[in-house]
Amino acid sequence: MLTENRYTAQIAEIIRRDPSLTSRLLRLVNSVYYGLSTPVNSIEEAVFYLGVRQIRQLVTVTPVIEDFQRLTRQCAFPWREFWQHCIGTAILTHEITGAVQAPPDDSDYIAGLVHDVGKIVMASTFPDHFTEIHRQAIQGFRDLTEIENEVLGIDHAELGALYLERHRLSELLVQTARFHHQPEKARSHGHLIASVQIADLLLRSEKMGISGNYLEVTREQCFSASGWKVLFPNTHEAEQAIARASLSHTLELMPQMLEGLV
Numbered sequence: 001m002l003t004e005n006r007y008t009a010q011i012a013e014i015i016r017r018d019p020s021l022t023s024r025l026l027r028l029v030n031s032v033y034y035g036l037s038t039p040v041n042s043i044e045e046a047v048f049y050l051g052v053r054q055i056r057q058l059v060t061v062t063p064v065i066e067d068f069q070r071l072t073r074q075c076a077f078p079w080r081e082f083w084q085h086c087i088g089t090a091i092l093t094h095e096i097t098g099a100v101q102a103p104p105d106d107s108d109y110i111a112g113l114v115h116d117v118g119k120i121v122m123a124s125t126f127p128d129h130f131t132e133i134h135r136q137a138i139q140g141f142r143d144l145t146e147i148e149n150e151v152l153g154i155d156h157a158e159l160g161a162l163y164l165e166r167h168r169l170s171e172l173l174v175q176t177a178r179f180h181h182q183p184e185k186a187r188s189h190g191h192l193i194a195s196v197q198i199a200d201l202l203l204r205s206e207k208m209g210i211s212g213n214y215l216e217v218t219r220e221q222c223f224s225a226s227g228w229k230v231l232f233p234n235t236h237e238a239e240q241a242i243a244r245a246s247l248s249h250t251l252e253l254m255p256q257m258l259e260g261l262v
């Protein structure tokens, strides 16, 4: 126990040297564990709640988040709302995987967070194409990936996967980016990717945050998404209904959480 405490103290000390990592870590712990009655304010506590594995993931994902922040000024795009979409997806993904079988290390949160990283990559690498895609997407007539494929020849899912691969991030993150619109096609991590798909659709249908895909999503479409079959291949409606009911509580809290986070 003593060694463990010393270990936590050392990690906390290293994290404290990086103010942006510190604030991100505190936000993360307070959003993942938003059920805590008192918010977590110290790094030691955050390390305690998140665990070393999750922190390691956060550190690997830091360059991606930094890209987010740097790029918000380059293209005309509702970046703040987009960031809310990403965090909201992370929170809901965590909730959905919890209804089935949550991974022990909260990697679901990070996967939800970076699922749409391809959009940032697109904005930084092909700003003119990105602007044109957004101009067409905002009309709300067509699906975003269809426009992306037409204008650029690649969509944000594939571009994000390539980017994460190049940064040697985990297979889980790569697969999530690549298949988050078609979880049934993923050969591994199907449950998690299915959860991301559902989280993404729910946020879009509730109009919380802005994903950049302006095509309207109905509640019915959310509940007939292919991800449900991946999550519950052999079960009846009842089990799905329970999972859905538990999500509605989180959805109620969501606007307030997202306002505070971004």
Ligand SMILES: [Fe+2]
Binding pocket: 115, 116, 156, 157, 180, 181
């Ligand atoms: Fe997407």
Ligand SMILES: [Fe+2]
Binding pocket: 085, 089, 115, 116, 200, 211
């Ligand atoms: Fe998304």
